Amino acid sequence: MTAISVSNLSKRYGKTTALDQVSLELQRGEMVALIGASGSGKSTLIRHIAGLEMGDGTAGKVTVLGNISQDGGRPNRSNKRGAVSVIFQQFNLVTRLSVLTNVLIGNLGRVPRWRGTIGVFNKAEKEKAQAALARVGIPQVAAQRSSTLSGGQQQRAAIARTLVQQAEILIADEPISALDPSSARRVMDVLADINNQDNITVLVSLHQVEYARRYCKRTIAMRDGRIVYDGPSTALSNAFLAELYGDASEELVLPEAPAEPMPAVPLGQPARQPALMHA
Numbered sequence: 001m002t003a004i005s006v007s008n009l010s011k012r013y014g015k016t017t018a019l020d021q022v023s024l025e026l027q028r029g030e031m032v033a034l035i036g037a038s039g040s041g042k043s044t045l046i047r048h049i050a051g052l053e054m055g056d057g058t059a060g061k062v063t064v065l066g067n068i069s070q071d072g073g074r075p076n077r078s079n080k081r082g083a084v085s086v087i088f089q090q091f092n093l094v095t096r097l098s099v100l101t102n103v104l105i106g107n108l109g110r111v112p113r114w115r116g117t118i119g120v121f122n123k124a125e126k127e128k129a130q131a132a133l134a135r136v137g138i139p140q141v142a143a144q145r146s147s148t149l150s151g152g153q154q155q156r157a158a159i160a161r162t163l164v165q166q167a168e169i170l171i172a173d174e175p176i177s178a179l180d181p182s183s184a185r186r187v188m189d190v191l192a193d194i195n196n197q198d199n200i201t202v203l204v205s206l207h208q209v210e211y212a213r214r215y216c217k218r219t220i221a222m223r224d225g226r227i228v229y230d231g232p233s234t235a236l237s238n239a240f241l242a243e244l245y246g247d248a249s250e251e252l253v254l255p256e257a258p259a260e261p262m263p264a265v266p267l268g269q270p271a272r273q274p275a276l277m278h279a
């Protein structure tokens, strides 16, 4: 079943074309990397999929879990609440609240408004939030103020909230770009785990191509608001990326080693030839 479908989506900001007739489809259960140099349109695309912004013109359409979320620049607010969770590079948590409370906020779509507003959650909800923190490897920080967490812990707490929210799709916008390599790996491991174990569809934007290759079977690459590649991540050799991005490839953190089969790719899967789109 299709989790996310985007067709003919365009967006301009003044003279900048941030999205240029973008079309893509993600199936349920996929974990897909979205790569591109700075300014290529990744965040803009994510904001549109999340329903935070409307595209230009009458042609663009976004469908999430079978429900139209925008069509021709008009929103459709009748979508299932909480089905999509979006995690940004920063500012995911209410810093003055405890980590546990931040995770409990994932319940807000389900508990009566008065309870959520005044922060009254029952024992079962608290246990579930604590279990979610254990799932992402940080049970010990539950009582801490969120402002005291490291960047990687903050990302993992946001993922724990996604679990409590019972989101079916997680979109993470550069969740690891501010992290050191070991914290980045932990966050990517957690994303891969919830994708594998909970069948949550994951779309993750990255600068670091190495992580796309290591964790995602499929990569969608953007340049100047257009999708220029959509296919197996194993095809993303340095030479191919240089062809794809030209001088802009310097802005991407390229893989250090030549492409080799990554654990995420099942053995025996036929490799598709890398092909430039809109070339």
Ligand SMILES: Nc1ncnc2c1ncn2[C@@H]1O[C@H](COP(=O)(O)OP(=O)(O)OP(=O)(O)O)[C@@H](O)[C@H]1O
Residues within 6 Å of the ligand: 013, 016, 017, 018, 036, 037, 038, 039, 040, 041, 042, 043, 044, 045
């Ligand atoms: N609200 C806005 N107002 C004006 N221009 C914008 C706005 N949002 C995005 N842009 C422009 O649209 C283009 C795409 O930006 P976007 O943030 O989507 O790129 P990105 O690939 O996510 O970049 P980065 O990796 O640096 O986050 C850029 O030229 C950016 O300056």
